[in-house]
Each structure stands twice: as structure tokens, then as C-alpha cells.
Amino acid sequence: MRIVCPFCGERELGEYTYLGDAKPQRPAADAGEDAVYDYVYLRDNIAGVMSEHWYHGGGCRAWLKVTRNTLTHEISAVEPTAGAGAAKVGV
Amino acid sequence: MAEFSWDVRSPLDRALVVGPYGSTGDAGVSLTEIRNFDLIQVMARRGKAAETAKAAKARFGVAAPETPKAVGTTDATLIWSGPDQFLVLSKGGKHTIEALAPVFAGSASLSDQSHARALISISGAKARMALAKLSSIDLHPDVFPVGAAAATSMDHTSVTLWRGRDRAEAVFSLLVFATFAESLWNTTLDAAAEYGVAIAHAADLG
Amino acid sequence: MVGSAQTHRLTSGGLIDRSTPLSFRFDGKTFTGFQGDTLASALVANGVKLVGRSFKYHRPRGILTAGSEEPNALVELRSGARREPNTKATTAELYEGLEAASQNRWPSLSFDVMAINQLFAPIFVAGFYYKTFMWPAKFWEAIYEPAIRRAAGLGRAASVPDPDHYDKAWAHCDVVIAGSGPAGLTAALAAGRSGARVILCEEDFVLGGRLLADGGMIDGLPAAEWIARTRGELAAMPDVRIMTRTTLFGVYDGGTYGAIERVNDHLPVPPEHQVRQRLWRIVAKRCLVAAGSIERPIVFAGNDTPGVMMASAMRSYISRYAATPAGRIALFTNNEDGWRTVETAIAAGLQVAAVIDARPDVSPAHRSLASKGGFPVLNGSVSAVDGGKNGVRKIAVSLTGGARAEVEADGLAVSGGWNPAVGLTSYHRGRPKWRDDIAAFVPDGAPPGMVAAGAANGAFGLGACLREGFEAGAAAAQDAGRSGNIGSMPVADDEAFSLTPLWHVAGKGKAFVDQQHDVTASDVELAQREGFQSVEHLKRYTTLGMATDQGKTSNVAGLAIMAAVTGKSIPETGTTIYRPPYVPVAIGAFAGHHRDENFHATRLTPSHHWAAEQGAVFVDTGLWKRAQWYPRAGETDWLQSVTREVKAVRGGVGFCDVSTLGKIDVHGPDAGAFLDRVYINSFSSLAVGKARYGLMLREDGIVYDDGTTSRLAEDHYFLTTTTAKAGPVMQHLEFCRQVLLPELDVQLTSVSDQWAQFSIAGPKTRDLLKEIVDPAEDLSNEGFPFMGAREVKLSGGIKARLFRISFSGEMAFEISVPARYGEALVRNLMIAGKPFGVTPYGTEALGVMRIEKGHVAGPELNGTTTAADLGLGKMMSTKKDFIGRVMAGREALTAPNRQVVVGIKPTDKARRLRSGAHIIPKGEVPGPDNDQGYVTSVCFSPVLDQWIGLSLVERGRERIGEIVRAHDPLRGEEYDVELCNSVFYDPEGGRQRG
């Protein structure tokens, strides 16, 4: 698998580590146990196109949002997460 | 009070043996360690990319790279190392963290990496062949021309690789983490041995 | 013994170098061949017919093919540490001194007692072992299985480490081409002329594919000349790389292809500094599969007799190698192409006994060839072969219409048609599709970026191969953005192709579908009868297609027979899933450089070489080598050394390299707020110049890591992690920064390698430090109190960071200097500390002192413990949100009966403790219900002069003083221990604060 890092260009799978589904959002501090349980444990586990968190730890250390098909491994989009490249926020 | 000497010792001090290595005949690969340098990581603060760029321009006379490139100035090389960040590589004492701190005050955070890396220059007719055993990135001159840089990995270890000015042939520079340096050095020698290697070290950046 | 002297070599012709004779040995006999031979062709040239024995029945087998699809001619190549089992003689290049031995036979190939299995063949049918060997149950491991295991398997692997080297490399291109036959070569030409970067992989040692044996005229040139011209043109293109002896074996995601280059397998031993084989990962925008097609056998009784050979292979041996597999041949074909073997044989001066053609109509040209050659053309099928280990003698033919005929010959060429090589195009689970016109599967559903061309795509004519290859090469280059002038396309005529499908000829005797695994047509029928009708069940039940040839010659015939017995069509029956690699690949090649000591990288601390000079014993901690202890003359075991080191620290001063801790610079205006979210305790409230112990949780509320973090400036913290978690914590913090908390202005950098860090501990620490720290620095308790952290100047002007933190419980500092000063610092500490008896200590002494102090470490931070389990629950702030806060509150994580950290000591002071012992209430019989915990860390405490430990025990802290049993059946030990306070040494902490 090759992932096109938006900062570095196309790189080999070995430079990246995988976290998982990017859809679950960390609940607010007061959301309660059920909401956090859902965030930490439950997964849609999509068979198809999924948005995922990958870390380019063997490269520029950016966390990326990768849109990938879990049936074919085809990658259709890669974008930086909110805090990757934050120095350009507001520019 | 006792007299103390504060010798600096490169992480390759023991492993590097000057001279030929591997196959005899004309060396296909030259490996030269450069030992005396300052290396400062500059990380723009949130929303401060423009200010950081301005400060860099003022200090170095060139724009700091915003994409994977290495930009040479008269006394420093600015090497992209990730989004919002670059490394300032210079001859020891030129652009120290103390010297750069006021330049980037308020716009960027600085981290001294001068002792965190070993710097190796790789050249020779077979340099690309040897590097192909270590690096998964495409070093074809059309894809990785003079001035190209990459934050990448070799042997599962993070490195910074760039192509500086050619000296008759392509010259690649490699920054590797100090504690991995000896290991990666040995791996590099293994990769290059079949082409014949000329090993050297130099005090300063050429 | 000396074998025959190339009795079966033609006097001229072939692509062998007759000026370079090579001597080799097979089963102890010496033979000669020529440069350019394979082992198989050299054996053919020497008249050797019997080469191996089959898997199950140990039937004698010869050479069936001339390529990597060979099922029968497998040998042990080389000897000793370099012995390679199951090597295909058909692809092994001959070299001077080559040694090969037949396999799976005893005592000899010619006389193999295991051939007795053939007598049991009526019982040893497919899957027979599932129905028997069940009683008595114990006999399986004791008797049946060992016998089966000994009988199974083919060659013997070496029993000592492989002495050769391997490596791995990356290559990048626009177009990678698998195969250099007519389609592959024209593809390379078109793509290369377009300006594309091309890699042309050819598994053979010369380019040309079938052209090497079948010749033909291309652009008016004989094939050999055209190949040479083409090769020259390609070689002159700087961005075209020709890789012979290289098989493209797999396709992976994102246009990554695996290829194996047999760099030096054609030599007795790789030259110095060179590898045996190299694994290539080729990244290509496009891939052209021009891997050709494989001629398929017809299943008939005795089709495994030595001397029965694929028709195309026979042509290869005669034309390419000038070696004659037989003197008098017959041909059994169901298609036009098979006749070329007859033409070749006649041209080489061999006798043709007969052609058995299953098709009703044979072309007039061939009829006239037969009448000129004086041999009959029999319309019908081969029903049996009479022969044995010495080869074919007679061939029984069932003529169309029912009559029978007999043909005397010593070789039988067989052609059942051709199967395109659909492996590569099917590895992403695309299923090949059936084409009735050629009665074969062709590629379909290939992975993105891959297309097949030429025979691999079902185009069997030479002209069509050239055309498809050229067009596909041009298209691939264009897709990759290359649009140079592709020049003119090489042309040739197309041969006629006519085929009548024929898979299996019914008859008496064993008719083999999978020759290597001894799967017969009746086994396929049996599988069907027993319900194993799915092709995957068929494969698994009969082992059809699972041999070292990966079913290249057997799969399609097997499923065709299954289709026939189930009354389904072949496409309805379908194929099994194709799995890489396309040819078997040495495990050593996949490992490359990373074996033995090079398995993983090694990290060295700044004081490593100094420690090695001192004779330190090193321990592996992750990738690190750390000094474990420093033995001194006269010390006979590790405990003596460690105890001395501990005593030296507790009584004076010692130092330890702790550079392996992860170190992270946390910069930015929001650094404090950021750390508050990451740690369970507060860091924004930490004063500049101070350090604090921090604990971080995973989001599920379990403890993740701990360490000391110091505030060096308003907007700069220096965070440390444990050695083990340095990488993961950095990743976690970046996730928090970039994904969870992007609104915070924080920058993170690893500075793990920038600083050499040492713990200096013991009551004389300050005395020692005063020697090397600039006198202007105030190190007094007031000037540098416990948990202070700041930069200091060392004498000589070097800047260092000092942290007044203690893991040992003694008065201690950690000192950091830029890493290249690390060794100098150690040497200076030794000089400065001499008057105080300074002692370097290793990780064992470090561990002893932390246990004495009850500090938790790896064994307690095991990924299942909470902060409260560790006795650190009070650190959890209630005033802020932090990672793991909510989940840490779940009922089972806060239950009162959890196992928590508590100290233990044996009631018998002389008793040694061991980690991993379990804790059972005294007086009870150990069982799952009273297994209350276990010992996590132990040491011999020099201070207490006894063994002590930490443990995780149910409600442990409430039970201090209770005597429990340490139960250690693994090591045959059981003894009383007392649960006690986990802080064994200086519980008030006066020493570290003093």
C-alpha cells in the first residue's frame, strides 16, 4: 500500500501507522460514560469506503485522514487532520 | 579542582574506519561523515507560518522551504522537515540556537538537534544503487533533483535525506538519529560493500 | 562414477556455449554439460530419464516441462549448509561443479523401498487419512503421525544456518513488464521509446521466452537476431532496466510489485560481498503481464511415466539446448501447436513414431509432413503408456471409432493446449474468465494498473503477441504520461490455432492430474462422490494444486474433470483463489539483511563504548543495549556485582546512563494546557524551574506511561517517558495535538537523541557535582531544592541541565548534556568522583533501588492496571478533563477487590523470591477461585539483606501484615510471604530531600 502524504508525497506503507476509524469524535468533558464508551469501543467497522486516521510517523509526523476502501484497499483521498499544518491557520 | 576535558565524540566515532571497504577497485560509493555542525529545528507556532517565513527570510536571505526541499544559502542549509517546520543546518557555531532564538521569538519554537543526529554524505557512481537498498523513495534525478528533500525512513528509522549541489555526480546527505547511527552505518556499509566503499570523515560541511 | 558423455546432445545448434563445458554431479555420478544448460537440459543431454519420485506413491518420474511449472524433476541442489530442497531442475542453471541429488527416495532413486506405497494405492486414495488412524487415540502422535511425516515432504532442508547473504531493494518505474517473450519485448520497446521508465523482468537467464525454442521470423529477421537487436536497443535506453533471472511474483496495493532476483544462483557460491538473491519491491504506475502461457497436459493412464513430456518442453530441449529427450518420439496432441514438436524433431533428425491427434481433421500440410516422414497420424487418444523408471516403451492408442493401436517410442510429447499465466492478474481476487475459442481461462479483474498482453492474455500467435505487447506497452507509457515517438511495430505472421478440448482419457491405470501430489482422475471423482465438489473443497480434500508447482500444470485439468463429473461447465465450476508468490521464493530473500544480529537495528547510549571498555554486561531493552551491571574482578555472579553497585550508591555516589528515556520538548504558549489534558495531574500549575512526576492514561482509563516533566520556561516543558514507550507516547502526543486539541498552540519535538542523561545518586552526589559544575552554581538544598530543574554551566563552559529527581530514593540529580559530550561527562564523573568512590551502576541496580523505594515500572504498568491499582489514584485531578478520565471510572475498574500494588517479603529471610509466583491465601488449596494475584518485581535488597518484591494482590493494601502463600508450581516452589508496604526504604523520603 502507498499513501500520498499531502506534505511529503507518495510513501510506502511502512512509514505509516494506523489508528482506525476517524469518524468517532471525542465527546465533550461532560458527555458521560455512555458517550465515551461508544467513542472508545464501538465501531461501524465499515466494509467499503472509510475515513481513517493514519500517522506518518516515519516521515513528517503528520496525522492524516485517509479515505480508503476496506474491501479493495483503494485510497481515494488523503488530507491533513486539523492540527497538521496549523501554522497556516488563518492565513 | 580537577581539569576536565570536554571532547566531543561523534556517534560514529568508533564505527567509522577511514579507508576502503568491501569490494576492491574503484569505489562505487563514497561515505563521508561530517562532524561539526549545528542543527536547529524551527517549528512555526499556530497561525504564525507567515511570520516565521519572514523571520527566516530576514535571517538567511532566502525563503524557508514550505515543501520537501533543501535550500542552500551562503552559510546554512534550510531543510524542510514537516508541515510548519524546517531544520537549519550550518557549520558549528554559525546558527546556534542562542543565535536563532531572538530571530524566531514569538513566531516559532526552536529545538536544538545538533547532537541528536549524525550527518553522512553519500556519493559515487553506485550511490543510488546502494540507497535503493535502504530507502523506499524514488531517487531518480527527474523525481529527486538537486534541492529535493525528504523526511523518510531507512531500516524503520526516521531520517532526513536531501540532494545537495552535485559535485561531478549526485551527492545525497543523510541525517540519522544519533543513537541509531552506528547501526544504520553498518547496514549502509553492508548495502554498499558490493560496489566498493570509500570511507572518510570531515570536520565541516563542504 | 562417470555418467555418459552427453550421448543425447545434437552435434550442432542450440543456445549453449559448447566452448565452455561444465562438469556436474547428479546422485553421485559425474556428467558434463555446457554453459547455457539447465540442470534438466544437461540431464536430458546425458540420457538421464529418471529424476525424481512422487510425493505419495513414490512413482518414478522424469522431466515434464522446461520451466518453472515443473512438478516432477525436483532435486536437492548443492549440499551441506547450502542444500536447497525441491529445486526445479528445469530452472536451475548449470554451473561448474553443480551437485544435485534426487529426493524422497530410499535408499536410491532407482531402488526406492517406499515405492511399496503403490501396493497400498487402492487404500491410499484422496483423503484416506481422514477416515482412519483414529484408534487408539494415543497412537496418532506416537506411531501414525511420525510415519506419515517421514514419508511426506520432499527434499531435506539444510540443518545448519544458511551461510549466504540476501538483501532487498526498491525500484521505481512507469512500467514494469513481467516476461520477455515476444509480447514483453515489444511492450518494452514501445514503452521505452515513449520515454517511459521501464523495468523488464525475465525469470530465465536470457531474454526471448518461447522465441528461444520456437524461433520464427520477426521484421524479416530470425527470432534470435531480432532478440539481439531488440536487446541492444533497450540496453541503450538509460531509463530501461533489463533484469534477467528475476521473477515478478506478486502484486500488492498501490502499484507495488514483488520480484525475486536470483543474483548468484548460477554460481557455486556468491562472490565476496555479493548476495545470493535479492528481493525487489518495484513501484510502478503500470504493470504489463507478458508472462506467456503454460502448456497443459492431458490426463491419461501412465501419463507420469518418465519420457512423457510436454510437447513445447521437448521442443525447448531439442532447439534451445540441442538435447534429445528421446530417439523415437510420438506426439499426442489436441491442437495445432503440438505439431511443431514433430517438425522440430524431424529437423533434428529424430524418428517420429506416430502422431496421435484427438482432432478429427488434421491439416493437409501436416498429413503431407507425416507421409514424407513415414509416420502414421492416428485419430484418437493415448489410453495408456507402457514403461517404467527407464522410460516410455509402448503407447496404447484408442482410435476414434473404437479400434486400438500401439506405438513403439521412447518419448511421448503431449500437448493439451495452453493456459495463459493468470496468476499475477488474479492475486487481488479477480477471477479469470473462460474463453471457449481457446478453451482456456484468460485474465479478468486484474488489479488496478495491470494488464496482460500476448499469450498471457490468450493471444497465441506470434504476430498477435508482438502486436498486443507493443500496443499495451505504448498505452501503459501514455497512462504514465510518456508520449515519445514509439516508432514502428515489429511484425510477424500468426500461426493457425485450432484446438479440440480434451482433458482426460478414460482408461485402466493411474491417470495423474497433479503429478507431484499423486492426485489422479479417480481421486477427483471420489472427491465429487463424497461431496467435495466446490473447487476449493476439491483442492483441500485431494491436495490438488498445492504442490511446489502451485498447480500450474494441474489446476485447470482438475476442475475440468470435476466439471465433467458434476455435469457443470468449466466456467460454472470456477477456479480456486490464486495466491502469490507466482513461484516459490526463498524465506531468506524475504528477510534480506535482517537476520541474526541484524534482525533489528541497535540503539546505543552515549556512554555505550565507555561502558563496554569497563566490561559492562549489556541487556537488550527494546532496541537499546543498556549496561546491566559492571562486573569487577573477583565477582563470581551478577548478584555480587549488583549488590556492590547498590551499596556504593546508598553509601556514597554512583551514576547510571538513563539516556534511553524518551525525551520530548513541548513548546508553545499552550504547552501547560496541553499537558493538563494528557496527564492525570496538573502541569500548567508547575512553576518554571520545577519538575513533577506525571502519569498518563489511555482513553480506556488504564495507565499508559509515567515520567518526570520539567518546566524550563514559561512556554517550554521537557517531558520524559519510559524507555519502552518513547515512540508510542510521541505518537500519542502528536495525536492529541493534531487531532484532539488542534486549537492549542503547541509544538512537539523528540529530543531523545539530543541529550545524554545520567542519574547521579547517593549521599555524596552533591560533593561530586560540585567538582564538575561551575562553582557559581548553587546546588544547596535551598538553591536547588528537591524537584528543581534548570540549566547549569559545567566547569569548562559546557551547558547542562540538572534535575533534582530521584528514582533511587537517595539524594540524586539527573544531569543532561548534549549527546556528543556524553562520553566526556562520564569520564569526567569518574575523575571527579574518584575521591568519593564513584561507581557506575547498571539497570539491575537501578531496578533494585526502585523496588526498594516501591516505585512502579514496566511490570506494574502492564497495560491492565489503573492509577488506583498502582497506589496513585490520588493524582487524578477532579478539576479538569484528561485522557482516560471517564473510562477510568467504570465499575469494574473501581471495584474494591481489584489487584493492587503491595510489597511482599518472605517470612523466611533467607528465601529467594521469584517474579511470576502467584499469591494464594494461606491454608487454601490453590485453584482459579483463590488465585489472588502475582509477584511482579523482585530483588535482593542489600539494605534489608533479604529478597523483597512488589506484587499485584486483591485488596492488597488493606491486607498489609497478612501472611499469604507464594505459589510457584512451575519452579516447584511454595512459601509464605508477608504483604507489606511497598516502600521498603526510607518511607519518609528524607534521604532524597536532604
Add this chain to the structure above:
Amino acid sequence: MKYSIFSLARAALSGHKTWKPTWRDAAPKDRYDVVIIGGGGHGLATAWFLASEFGIRNVAVLEKGWIGSGNAGRNTTIIRSNYGLPGNTGFYELSMKLWERMEQDLNYNAMVSQRGVINLYHSDAQRDAFARRGNTMRINGIDADLLDQAALRKLMPFLNFDNARFPVQGGLLQRRGGTARHDAVVWGYAHAASELGVDIIQNCEVTGFVRDANGKVTGVETSRGKIGTGKVGMAVAGSSSRVAAMAGLRLPIESHVLQAFVSEAIKPLLPNVMTFGAGHFYVSQSDKGGLVFGGDIDGYNSYAQRGNLPVVEDVCEGGMALIPMIGRVRLLRQWGGIMDMSMDGSPIIDKSPVEGLYLNAGWCYGGFKATPGSGFVFAHLIAQDQSHKEAARFRLDRFRRGAMIDEKGQGAQPNLH
């Protein structure tokens, strides 16, 4: 039909023309007492135990493709009960005991081979962790031995003791562990269940659940029509999330690809099952002679049943670090299976929140060894509507309550288990 050497010899006289199908290839009926989704080892074992132990014979096993086409036919065939945490230890030992009598139970030779499973250690910390685990096993009545390096040198002299990056120091041995012929386990359960009247229905894909007004399951929709039943057991590891989603459930599971490899067949080389402790590599040698080996999961969600090169390399590097004599042995085939990776690395065998739907899921890459035990406790749960005591901790709500069974201590990060 009874299998034995005598029936084989008898059949041989007729050229084996007398054999009947190993199991009946049934067509679906309108209604069953229990429907099991998934014709893998677990599903078929569940059906057999329902019929043989719990007297429920009106059972259908629905298989989307051919039986054993999922993970039952794509694993490395290891059986063992060397687990360290309450919940796992007892359950896997129950399973091991059932392995030990499987062939006699089923009248089918699954080639259960108790050749020993050894987990190697390379550091004191690993030794201590194995000591803890081995003692847990002993306390639960399971055989375990802690071997030091000297003992290991005798048992496996070919290991890389002297030239290694991470020298082997010893190992935790379970002598009763070993391997079994994976396909034969499937066929054996199919054979025995079919003999007891269980309908095994291949090429029958479940496409939905039929529910009544209260949400209770009353049947399943399939590619071969609607089938009525009051109890549906789901044993579709790899696809659990997809099937559960049809009932509106989200599970604490991710699907990941695990690759496995087999070498060419060679004469006996490796005596037992071994697991490298300093890298990702485990291996045994099949009765046919191939080295069957594997390592870590690829690490990303996948339903593709195939993996990528980095893991192949990683596994072979482990192999060459541990057993450098296998360098010239060739890798013959690589394949990938879809793992139901749960959030703590342990399985879920429980009633689901949907009445009438029972879960058997989350086996990670350890499902094969659990086959008989899983079938037994799942049949128990379905038949008696309560967990068997050895499966009582495999509850779905353990994540909500914080009662995880996390042998590796990696937390809710499936690709690290």
C-alpha cells in the same frame, strides 16, 4: 457412514465407488429450532453440540459459500490453552479437552497432534511474564513447563542461540498444545452433525433478520428464501460487524487482515509449534511437510482477505532471526483472512441486545484453537439461555463495565492485540 480402516479396505474393493457424501448438502426447510449463521468450524461445532449434547437436532447451519471457506480454512492450525487471564484460561482448557477426544467423538481424523507449543522468551521480563502465565495454567490444572536455555538447546538445537540480536533464553512449553488439520475439523463436524440430522446449507447467504413487533428475531432472510426460527446463533468471525449491522447492532470489533504462509513440503525439520518472543513469527510443520507460519496482523482494517509485503518481510525476518537454517526453504503460498479483532483481544459469546440473536464473535486471530470449546459453550448458551461457566466472562457488556480480558495489555486498539 462409519469411517475406519475396515470400511476403507472394504470400499477399496469396489474402487471406492461406495462412499456417500461426507455430509448431506441440504436444502433449507421453512423452519428450524435453531439457525446458525456461518458454516465454519465454530458454527458447525455449535450445531453438533446442540444435536449431540443438548438434544436439539432441528438445526440449520447456513453458509454463504462452501463450508470452511472463512477463517476455519485459512489459519495456521495451532491448538493450545496457554492463556493467563481468568476467563480465557478455563475456556481454552475446556476446548483443549474437547480436542483430545474430537476424533473419537466425530469419527473423523482431524489429525490432532499434541506435539507441544513453546513460547520463547528473550529477556528476564518476558520470563517473568511467562512464569506468571505458566503458574496460572498450573493453578487451572493445565500442563506448563518453564524451560531454560539449556533445556531448549536440547529440544531445539537449531534455534539461533549464539548469533542472535535477541538471544533465546528459554520458553514456556505446553506439551499438550499442538496442531490439527483445519479443514478436517470442519468436515468432521459437518459429517457428525449431518449424521445427527443437522441441515448444512451451503451457498445460502443471510441477507437480513426477520423480527416481530417487539424486535425479537423470528427468522432470517437468505439468498435461498426466508427461514423461520426462534433462535439465531451468529458464528461469522471476520464478518460479525456486517451481520450484526443487519440487526442494528454495533460491536466492539474491527475487521483486520492476518496473513499466513506455507513453505514447500520438506522432510521433518521442526518438531513442535514455536513462537518467537522478540519478533512476529510463529511456525509449525504440517504433516505434509510444509512449514506453516505467520506473524502479526497487517494493522489496518480490511475485508480484502489479502495483505501486503511489509508483513511478509517482517515475518520472514523473524523466521531468519530465530531459525537461520530455513533461509533456502521457499515460501510457497501466502494468504490472508479477516480477523474479528475485538477491543481487548478476547472473544464475545453472549446474548445480544436483540432477543433471539446470540453472538459468537471477536476471536481475533485465535479462533481456531477455540473451535470445539466455542461450539460447546455457544450451544450451551443457545440451548439453555445462559452462559456456560467457562464462558461467563466473554460478555458483551464487559467493555461497558470495564471488565476487559486483555492478555496483551494494549487497550481498545485492536491492531495492537
